[in-house]
Amino acid sequence: MKKSSVFVLALTLCIAAAPGCRDRSDSGPTVTIFAASSLVDALPEAVRSIADSLAGIRVVYNFAGSSTLARQISAGSPADLFLSANPDWMRFLLDKKLIAADSVFSFLNNKLAVVIPAQGDFRPGTLAQLDGGSLRHLAIGDPAHVPAGMYARQALQKAGLWQTLLPRLVMAQDVRAALAFVEAGEAQAGIVYATDARISSRVRTAFLLPDSLQPEISYQIAALPKASPAAHRLLNLLLRRKAQTVFEKFGFIPHNL
Numbered sequence: 001m002k003k004s005s006v007f008v009l010a011l012t013l014c015i016a017a018a019p020g021c022r023d024r025s026d027s028g029p030t031v032t033i034f035a036a037s038s039l040v041d042a043l044p045e046a047v048r049s050i051a052d053s054l055a056g057i058r059v060v061y062n063f064a065g066s067s068t069l070a071r072q073i074s075a076g077s078p079a080d081l082f083l084s085a086n087p088d089w090m091r092f093l094l095d096k097k098l099i100a101a102d103s104v105f106s107f108l109n110n111k112l113a114v115v116i117p118a119q120g121d122f123r124p125g126t127l128a129q130l131d132g133g134s135l136r137h138l139a140i141g142d143p144a145h146v147p148a149g150m151y152a153r154q155a156l157q158k159a160g161l162w163q164t165l166l167p168r169l170v171m172a173q174d175v176r177a178a179l180a181f182v183e184a185g186e187a188q189a190g191i192v193y194a195t196d197a198r199i200s201s202r203v204r205t206a207f208l209l210p211d212s213l214q215p216e217i218s219y220q221i222a223a224l225p226k227a228s229p230a231a232h233r234l235l236n237l238l239l240r241r242k243a244q245t246v247f248e249k250f251g252f253i254p255h256n257l
Contacts, residue, residue, distance in 0.1 A: 028056030086147030
């Protein structure tokens, strides 16, 4: 088992959610979203799709693994909304009374896929075929804290392959880091979200895990207790059809559609 110190997607970026927002000196409210790294492509586009309803609101993003974000919030980092790829990390903050309990919603689902380098020779068609001489390294999120890694471990345990593959696992800091290992050819395969598999031209999807092995992958969204009315407005808009349709375009399964 190999643990990675690579931290690919702990990034913060700021966009103006509505036309006319120019810089951080604008007088309109700012909403800070801490969101799972697997949402880095879909979430900003979903926010842009509802920009007409967010006039004057600026949105700031902090994308990282759900566990990293939950710990940052627990340590006092300022956030208005938390979007977690795993209910466990939402529960972690609920237990600390750092999330408004009445604002927690399940809003997206996902699936797991096995990805391989686009130009590689290894072409597995089942999980059982990962247990062969061609596979030297299999990249997953670190299951000690990364939701995608927790889900991957569940699937491998259910398939009876966890202990067999454990010496060949590369544990990544978040799911996008696991994807990056496969993109770079440092791992011959990886288990990531199906949505992550779709966004990279440097990998191909070998197969989706069969339904019998798919864990229930539920994304949750919530507001922090001191979140502004603007943050609550944005939360409610992200649950509506217009934004959910954007998430669906990226391969997510909307919870409410």
